[in-house]
Amino acid sequence: MSETPSQGFWQRLGCRLLGAWLRFRSIDPERPEALVTESTRPVVYVLPVSALSDRMALSIFCQRFDLPSPEGSVCLADGRRFPAHLALFDAAHYRRHRGHVDRSTSLDHLIGALEQHPDSDVDLVPVTLFWGRAPQRERVGLRHLLIADGWSLVGRLQRLAGVIINGRSLEIRLGEPVSLRALMAHGDVDQQFNRTRITRFLRRYFRRIRLQAIGPDLSHRRTLIRRVLRQPAVRDAAHQSALERGEHDDKALQRAERYGFEIAANMSAPVLRFLYQVLGRLWNRLYDGVDVHGIEDVEALAGTHELVYVPCHRSHIDYLLLSYVLYQKGLMPPHIAAGRNLDMPVIGPLLRRAGAFFMRRSFRGNQLYRAVFNEYLHQLLSQGHPVEYFIEGGRSRTGRMLSPRPGMLSMTLRSHARAPNREMAFVPIYIGYEKVIESNAYIRELRTGEKRKESPLGLLRVLRHLRQPFGRVQVSVGEPLVLGSYLDQRFPDWRSQEAGAEADWLREAVPDLSLEIAARINHAAALTPISLVALTILATPHRTIEIDLLLRQLKTLYALQERLPGGKRVRLPEQSPQDWVERSEYLGMVSRIEHSLGDLITVSDERAPLLTWYRNNVLHLFALHALVAFAFRNNARLDFETLDSLLAPIWPALQQEFFIEDDDTDFAEHLRDVLAVFVALGLLKQQGEHWQRPETGDEARERLYLLGRAIQPTLERGFILFSTLMHYPNGTISREMLEEQSQLLAERLTRLQGLNAPEFFDRRLFAGLLDTLERDGWLWQSQERLNFDSRLPDALMKSRMLFDPTLRHRLTELTAGRPHTEASA
Secondary structure, three states, rough: OOOOOHHHHHHHHHHHHHHOOOOEEEOOOOOHHHHHHHHHHHHHEEEEEEHHOOOOOHHEEEEEHHOOOOOOEEOOOOOOEEEEEEEEEEEHHHHHHHOOOOOOHHHHHHHHHHOOOOOOOOEEEEEEEEEOOOOOOOOHHHHHHHHOOOOOOOOOOHHHHHHHHOOOOOEEEEEEOOEEEHHHOOOOHHHHHHHHHHHHHHHHHHHHHHHHHHHOOOOHHHHHHHHHOOOOOHHHHHHHHHHOOOOOOHHHHHHHHHHHHHOOOOHHHHHHHHHHHHHHHHHHHHEEEEEEEEEEHHHHHHHEEEEEEEOOOOOOOOHHHHHHHHOOOOOOEEEEEEEHHOOOOOOHHHHOOEEEEEEOOOOOOOOOHHHHHHHHHHHHHOOOOOEEEEOOOOOOOOOOOOOOOHHHHHHHHHHHHHHHHHHHEEEEEEEEEEOOOOHHHHHHHHHHHOOOOOOOOHHHHHOOOOOOOOEEEEEEEOOEEEHHHHHHHHHHHHHHHOOOOOOOHHHHHHHHHHHHHHHHHHOOOOOHHHHHHHHHHHOOOOOOOEEHHHHHHHHHHHHHHHHHOOOOEEEEOOOOOHHHHHHHHHOOOEEEEEOOOEEEEOOOOHHHHHHHHHHHHHHHHHHHHHHHHHOOOOOOOEHHHHHHHHHHHHHHHHHHHHOOOOOOOOOHHHHHHHHHHHHHHOEEEEEEEEEEEOOOOHHHHHHHHHHHHOOOHHHHHHHHHHHHOOOOOOOOHHHHHHHHHHHHHHHHHHHHHHOOOOOOOOOOHHHHHHHHHHHHOOOEEEEOOOEOOOHHHHHHEEEEEEHHHHHHHHHHHHHOOOOOHHHOO
């Protein structure tokens, strides 16, 4: 491996010229010198391919960061010297032999030397370089995109073009040094076994890094669809469809192929890179910044697990934003399940090339379409493509987490059950906006109940608002859920059972898993200045508050989450309450009324419904705090036993409605924690086993009142629903009629109170509460009529203690005296 003087001269000259051109835009780890210099063993760098450009780039990198040079040699204990770098295989040999990979001769010699001399050892440092992959670059032209790294090996001319064009956007990743001696098998094994074993280890490492950075090799769309059509489940469904229609199987398979092209994405690496640049400029125009938290958890799983991203769905921006963030962090953007309504002219083809695959709103009555879609999803997951879908289905118009829909989750579990040894992980993600682009549309849809159909013209209407300030965006990664471990814990025998439609474990796992994922999304919520201001000002009777009281309440809300957070990964805002109020004014959410006795902060009638959206983003974090505070609205003094008996029956329903994880801790323990924090903040006074609210006129009582008001709409909705149900004899009203009656009464209440709060009577909230009551056994359906447990009337009577006489009278009067329409039917 020695160099001739002329070779050394030309290589040094090449490194000097190349060094003046190269620029490392992304380095992992950020302090590479600490990675290599901590070991006392000689260092040997391992490259996946013997490319001269990679070796020269590595030499330049090591020189700049004072790392051991790869162009030198390492000396073993017996005095033998070996090159300080090696490659797993030779690219030219690979092309000549049509894909046959020959094992590295240099690695074989090094392993042989260590086998002969047990006292010798070296550190292997795997090195991966990506030409043109570095996402932090702000401006990239089409020529850069076409030459950037992919999975296929390129020729010398294309590699030279890549060095010239993408040399100033080079990404380098150094793996952890690993002792070669530690990798070698001990005991009486032959040398061939050792060499094969270590080579496979290094190949798996390089493949994992490549999967993490650029994803799996993107097969041609037509090839993937043909693979789907060859699967037995699809062919059986096609045969059954042909029998039902009285046609030949080939005709049904042609229809299945059309379904495949209707569904399948057509992801393109150049389009992804192009969109990254476009979206980067869009975010810079729209937002003041995008804050990302917890991405290191994703980086730890990428390459070793099949990743399923499950973000909350607040805006059409969600999937674009998440793909952008992942690409920026050096991770492969996912294939995204999108509604067929987005497969519109111009937009649809672009989204397909960005990784979107489209699905119909319902598969009912079309088993062939179901089989094709199931198999397509399975092929994506089994090949290691990350996938993204929204378990809520559609966007939340109320700002809160919607009840999860089981369809995609069920198909994912079936896919995993077909190959349970593959590692799969769900990645819950919370996305919080200071100002959402669709805000005006959401208010209109809540008022009218009609959803405007998506169209290219609708997109143009959104673009009109690009000059408005939209604040910052928070992207928070929740605690990942490794599916195999989760199922092993809850359903120990699931691996030995089939995942058919009648599988007991699958019927239980889908709803349990959906609630767990929703809770993990909520637990990663980020508090924003807008959400905190909305939480406070909407609790006032006339949506106007003195600035001093607002600032004190904002400090209280911050302190509650700091001392007793409502989620495991809650993100708290920076700066001060004064800054939060000013930011809310800047974004046009509230306005200031200057007054000689002290400024007032108010929200207009038009903006009030919009603020409920931002309040609902984080209301779940304060659900327990607000429930305890509300209990003292009508009760000046309560002992622990009374308080526990009053609130304990209500809390499970709130947990379900707000998707708050049940950590198996007794409610009484949670209650004592809240009471202790309230006492520390001066919201309550403790006298033995009794707690008392502050005296009238004390500002702490006003803060307690504002906190309790946050949960009041939720409790009022529950009271309306239960009272309406109790108005009918058991088993005489249908679920649909109960939802409709409750919705109408809630709307009537808001009109009588002079409020502009369309989200209060959103029918989906009543439907979600009924789902919870059915799941917990309080309600059940028989012959399309609702039956309720005998404990429900007692629980309703006890809950009346929470409401003061005026409010209780108004709610009781509202729900009384209606005609028994359903009963007479």
